[in-house]
Amino acid sequence: LTQHAEKFEVVLVHITGNTTLAVQGPNARVAAMQAMGESRAKIADGLGVFFCAKVADWFIARTGYTGEDGFEITVPDADAGTFWQALIDAGVAPCGLGCRDTLRLEAGMNLYGADMDEKISPLEANMAWTVDLKDPDRDFIGRVATEKLKAAGVQQKLVGLVLNGKGVLRSHQKVIVPGIGEGEITSGTFSPTLKVGIAMARVPVNTGDTAKVEVRNKELDVSVIKPSFVRNGKQVF
Template sequence: MGKRTPLYAEHEALGARMVDFAGWDMPVNYGSQIDEHHAVRRAAGMFDVSHMSVVDFGGPGARDFLRRLLANDVAKTDGKPGKAIYTCMLNTRGGVVDDLIVYHLDDGDYRAVVNAGTTDKDLAWMRGQSEGFDVAIEPRADLGIIAVQGPKARASASAALDPDLAESARQLKPFNAAVQGDWMVGRTGYTGEDGYELVLPHDAMVETWRSLRESGVAPCGLGARDTLRLEAGLNLYGQDMDEDTHPLESGLGWTVAWKPEDRDFVGREALEAVRGRVERKMVGLLLEDRGVMRTGQTLRHPEAGGEGVITSGGYAPTLERSIALARVPADWEGTVEVAVRKRWLRARIVGYPFVRNGESAL
């Protein structure tokens, strides 16, 4: 038996199919994964993502520490309480220890949300890098997260929030957060749709979950979360990036803040060494033959030569087609071939995201 979130009994009562995910018992679906996917694209769905970890940073040296720790620069949030940035945390080789969102709570205090499967590793890395900085690193095991996503998500979520917090949340621009006591509402997500991520105390989670259901928000599992994020062209840690791949070959070069040039973040020297001559790139793929692309399948280019690999692949319910993210040689363009069940099928290199605001972006 794995670890359980405060909503475990709610998932069981709804007949969820539970699976092990990074040591947690989590719902993969509540019946139809396709219906859950469409609920998010067309109305509103919610996900229990309390397996992810909240980590707070405080103290006089918190800002300087995070500017050293992260490839993106928290100085971008100076004077902007509630502002969030997406970033990678790198090792000295430029590989990705984890990807995370960091919120500037107020002057001198910050909050990160890190992946479930990397929590212990992340905390060890953070603490190891904190030597010489006057910073307090506090895992918030008392907090959980409910993600509410979809075109109707923000309106539906308001009824589950304190009126003052709901009003503050309504004023949020994307990638900003409102805080009230131990509650935080971030206008962020992992589906390509608008919505909120609610960070809240464990003892408030069941009541909030039930209130959201009463507002018409559909419970959704990890299966739909994965197809939604793939359609949105969003990376999954451990597949699309890891400690042996760097942001420049993972479609995440935009998350690296190169300026100011004297900010010596961990991994900068390694990235500078390959900057401008990256040999691999991340691309989107649209399968043109019948079949489904899957993670780990091999790619070849009929003309350019070399080899690529699908890092995330599957069926896209919104498009009713198979799509994938793949890491390929930097000179590849046009049509490639993917090995599917001992056959070579044609796929076309396309831009991503594949879906934007519920519609095809191709």
């Protein structure tokens, strides 16, 4: 970022001294607003999805990485402990990155370093909707490479997999598409909401709606769907 920033009238500042807490779930907004105090809650209550507000030295965003409603709230370190306890008192249950990762996978949200990285084009990571190639005057890092890949034809795509039976799907397991080729699971888990193994996988672009996954030297049948399984606690496929 620093290297690229030199070409623009922008200064990057590494800000420290803050803590970010994500409060997610069907009752998250009510509990978080109860914990943050009346003045902040009034502003937070008016935020639409993907909107944010700076309230003094707090930053409140109605965003998340779980497929559920809620807030991501950045507070000064000095306020973090008190706010954490207020959330607990409001009925919020603490959870770690394992829970977060399961929820983001159920929601079909990519994890950098697994489902995408600097070597994977957005056209191959179910992220083409984030790239605007229509405006010829709109330049950005990676545009030339993206246009070349689009012109040549994308050879692989990111899909969702649902295991047709018992078991758990895991990263790096081989995906076999009979008569077409092979792919690989990029993220996999057991869905606590659906009670079934789910995964995201990069497979040949002409893969249909069925495939097989190699698990402990056995080929298990999976259904191939768009990479989204659960939103707001409900199945979406």
